[in-house]
Amino acid sequence: MLAEMPEVSELHPVPDAHVPVLGFKLCGVSIDLLYANLAHVVIPDDLDLSQDSILHNVDEQAVRSLNGCRVTDQILRLVPNIPSFRTTLRFMRYWGKRRGVYSNVMGFLGGINWAILVARICQLYPNASPSMLISRFFRVYSQWKWPNPVTLCHIEEGPLGLPVWDPRRNFRDRGHQMPIITPAYPCMNSSYNVSTSTRYVMVQEFTRGYEICQAIDENRATWDDLFEPYPFFELYKNYLEVGITARNEDDLRNWKGWVESRLRT
Template sequence: MLVSRFFRVYTQWRWPNPVMMCPIEMGELGFSVWDPRKNPKDRSHRMPIITPAYHCMNSSYKVSLGTLQVMTEQFQCGNRICEEIELGKAEWSALFEHYPFFEAYENYLQVDIVAADADDLLTWKGWVESRFRQLTLKIEQDTNGLLQCHPYPNKYIDPSKPCPNSAFFWGLSRKEVGTSKECQQFDFQGTVKNFRRGIDNYRVRREGRDIYFSYVCRRHLPSFVFPDGYKWHRPSRHFNEQSGKPCEDVKMCQSCSSERQLKRKKEHEIKEVRPDKSVKQAFISSEVPQPVSPGMTTEDPTNNSEVMSSGGHLVSEKGESE
C-alpha cells in the first residue's frame, strides 16, 4: 500500500541525497536554482526536497540536525507500525497517535514572548517566530552538533502572566558519541545573547515587548502545557511490553550507573574532599555540574521562577528585577 511504501522508502533514504521528481532545470532567466556544486549554502542542507518547477529550490531548507533526527526516528516508527498493520497485529489508529513531546525529553528550553496588548503581541511574536530557525541552528552549531534541538510548533499561553504572552518550547537532547558514558556539559548563553541582540535590533521594538529564555527540566514543566493533566505513559523505556521485564538498555544503564558510582566512591576516598558547589542541574545529567546558562542560576535547583529578559538582567516572575 502507498502509506507503507512511503515509510519504507524514507526509512532507507540516505540523506542528504535530494528528493527530486524531475531533473533540475537551469533555465535562461537567470534565477538562482538549488545546486550544491555552486552554492555553498545548498551544501549545508540536511534534508533537501527539491521543487519540480523552475526555479528549483529546496522546500525543506529549515530542517536542522535535530529535526532531521526526529523525522528519521518517526519514519522508522511509522514503518514498524505499518509492518504490524500488514500482519494484523496493529490498527491504523496506532499510526495517528499523538506524539508525547513533553514526555520525550528530560530538558527543555522555554521562550516566553510578551507584549503590552494583543495587537502588539501579534506583530512582536511574528517577528520573533521568524527567527526561531536561526536560534535552533546556532545552538546546534555552537555545540558542534552534540546538543540537538527539537522545536515544538505549538504555542501556549501562560495564564499566570498579567500581559498577553506566548510560550514556545524546545526539547534538548545530547547526541551519543561513540561508546563514551561521560556526560557532556553545554553552555549556550552566548548564543542566546546574540539571538536576543538580533531581536532587539527590530525597528519597531516598543516598550512592553520583551522576550525571556529559561531552562526547564521535565518535572518542572508548567502545568499549562498539560491541559488534560499530566499523564506518564512511556513504559517502553523501562519495560518490555510483551514480557513485562526491564529492557536490556535499562539494565545496561543501571549497570553503567553502578560502575560510575563505585568509581567515584573510590576516587573520593583517594582525593581530597572538595567543597560542594551549588549549581543548577546539568542539561543532560544531574551528576555533572553545569555551567550557568540562560535561565539557569546558582540558586535552588527546584526554583525555576528566574529567567533572563531581553534586557540582560535577571527578572523574577513577580516582576522584581535585580
C-alpha cells in the first residue's frame, strides 16, 4: 500500500531489527513506522494501548513495538509540566545532534533515551523553567553514578509474567553500562546499546555542558557556545569505513537498513 503512494520514497523494511521497523520518507520527511501483530481478529476503534492486557498473547518483538507508544504516553503522564518538558527535550535533542551523541545505533542515545532523561530532571525540579532544567540536566548526569539506573517510576513485575529489567536476576542486565529504564510495563533498558566508551564520551559532553551553563550564568559564555559542533574529524586520526553494495537501489536500501541495525561501537 505504501509503495503505491507517490508521496512515499526510500521504503525499506527491517523486520529483523531489535524493534521491527518500516522506514520511509513521506513528502521528504523521514519516518520509522513500527509494527505489532496483535491477538485480535478485529481491531476496535477504542483500542487503549495503555492497558497491560494489550500485551496478552503477543511475541517479544510485538511487545517492544507496542511499548514505543505506551512509553511515550506514560512519560507525559509522569512529568509535572508538559510544556517545559517538551521545550527542554527539543533543546537537548538538538544539542545531542550538534555534539555527535544522538544515535542509538552507534551506541549513544536516541529519542526515547533523551525523553526519559529529561523527564527525570522535570520530576526532580517540577517548578523549574526550561533554561534551569537544561543546566540541571547537565549537572545531574555529569555526576550520575552509572550504572545506577535512571527511572521515572517503580519497576513492577506486572500481571503477565513478562521479563522486566532486573540486574539481580538477569545476567545480561548486569552488564548494561548506562541503564535508562522505560516507565511502561514491561520496564526495559532503552539504552542497551551504550558501551563503556560511548558512556565515557557522553559523560564528558555532559560535563562540558554543565561548565558552559555555569559560564552562561556568569555572562562568560552564550548558548551558541553550548551548540558548537563537535570537531569529529579534527580530534581523531584513524577511521573505519563500512562499504556496502547491492544489485539495485531497492536492495541497497534494505541492506543498508539491516547493516545500520547491527552497527555497534
